[in-house]
Amino acid sequence: MRTRYSEDEVAVRDAFFDFFANECPTTTVRAAAEGTGFDPALWSSLAAMGAPGMALPESLGGAGAALTDLAVVADVAGAHLAPVPLIEHAVTARALARAGGHDELVAKLAEGSTLATLALRPPTGDTARLVPAGAVADVLLHHCDGVTAISQGNAPGAKLPNTADLPLAHRVISDATAIDLDANGWNRTVDEWRALTAVAYVGLAKRAIEIGVAYTKERIQFGVLIGTFQALQHGFADAATSVEGAHLLAQRAIWALETDQPGASRLAGMALLFAAESARFAADRSVQYHGGYGFSEEYDIQLYHRHATAWILQLGDPAAEYARLADAEFGPVKGAA
Structure with a gap:
């Protein structure tokens, strides 16, 4: 790939x-x-x-x-x-x-x-x-x-x-x-949705980081730009690293579906879950670095935070998706209801 x-x-x-x-x-x-x-x-x-x-x-x-x-x-x-x-x-x-x-x-x-x-x-x-x-x-x-x-x-x-x-x-x-x-064809369709939504999450996350970085380059506290604070820099670095990993996993899922690779369904689910986590983390960092403004409707970052939270819920409870992946990878848990 x-x-x-x-x-x-x-x-x-x-x-x-x-x-x-x-x-x-x-x-x-x-x-x-x-x-x-x-x-x-x-x-x-x-x-x-x-x-x-x-x-x-x-x-x-x-x-x-x-x-x-x-x-x-x-x-x-x-x-x-x-x-x-x-x-x-x-x-x-x-x-x-x-x-x-x-x-x-x-x-x-x-x-x-x-x-x-x-x-x-x-x-x-x-x-x-x-x-x-x-x-x-x-x-x-x-x-x-x-x-x-x-x-x-x-x-x-x-x-x-x-x-x-x-x-x-x-x-x-x-x-x-x-x-x-048939059921396999339906599952393929939902897997394509998972993988493409993971890619969309990556786009959202990257833009959320860009918005946050731009704000910290303008906001002054204690007489200096808050973007000079290492704590904020580390948060953005962690978010960017996570999002890059999500990008790679999403690309692998898309490739696996396109080429009918074994395990493509698991990759699609993994990509969606990890991209959703990465996007929520990136949007959360950016909202926090906006301070109180991050929760204000006048600022765009709240739009990204809300969508990052909501998109995956269209599929249902994320816990069920984690359980589906675990069962696919390791088999059903014995004694589970």
């Missing part, structure tokens, strides 16, 4: 970095949080860039790019807290493309005119709970009792209040249509 982006990937990253820098300032993130947590204008612009379908086959309207290319965009989107469900949409579209028989729908997903998401948790009865982008998605992919299905229909159009202003919502499942995607 490669530990750094290729020349082509750097070009993709730079193009999308410029895009998000221009189209997704923090004012856009804040404005989206007042509604559903989704910015339709940003999504339309992102679709015009080809992002929704970049990792879909060309025969279905996509660009035929690799998962590694999509990860580059996820990194930059995470750094800007982009209020669009790019990852959920992309992995759902890829799952439908693998299942086959949904060419017309996949083509719409590739162009971004139809928005898709997946229920990361099994539905309870006829309801999928806390679905990421559930408040805005047109197509819902879900899996229960070994059957993967899609439901199409209008999104509820109202958000579920939560601490990170994500467009979460309960979705009532109706008119579900089973698709040719």
Whole structure:
């Protein structure tokens, strides 16, 4: 595997970095949080860039790019807290493309005119709970009792209040249509979500550190810049080291999924958990070094802290993810309930 982006990937990253820098300032993130947590204008612009379908086959309207290319965009989107469900949409579209028989729908997903998401948790009865982008998605992919299905229909159009202003919502499942995607195919889809979300976490964490460092270079206490205090420097160094490790692990998970390596699922889970921990640590350091300002809505760092805490919760309790990984690596604990 490669530990750094290729020349082509750097070009993709730079193009999308410029895009998000221009189209997704923090004012856009804040404005989206007042509604559903989704910015339709940003999504339309992102679709015009080809992002929704970049990792879909060309025969279905996509660009035929690799998962590694999509990860580059996820990194930059995470750094800007982009209020669009790019990852959920992309992995759902890829799952439908693998299942086959949904060419017309996949083509719409590739162009971004139809928005898709997946229920990361099994539905309870006829309801999928806390679905990421559930408040805005047109197509819902879900899996229960070994059957993967899609439901199409209008999104509820109202958000579920939560601490990170994500467009979460309960979705009532109706008119579900089973698709040719078995449990392994479903697990692959969720693993892609894990790995891409890990990459987005890395982007978030790096930006949180940048914001914190910039603040400590301007804030004066005791007659000196607080950035000269070694205690703060050590905190940033620890955060940067952790984030770099998360970056390497996320890249390995993406590579393992792309090349169907043994243990790819475990790597995806490990990458998500470690990236989430690293991002929370980085955002926490930056918030603390802002002092009381770090908790003020006027400062951007609180946005990063809140999203760092919330993203992984879309999958459920992180403790369950740790237990899943432990069971996969060492086998179930004897006597465990």
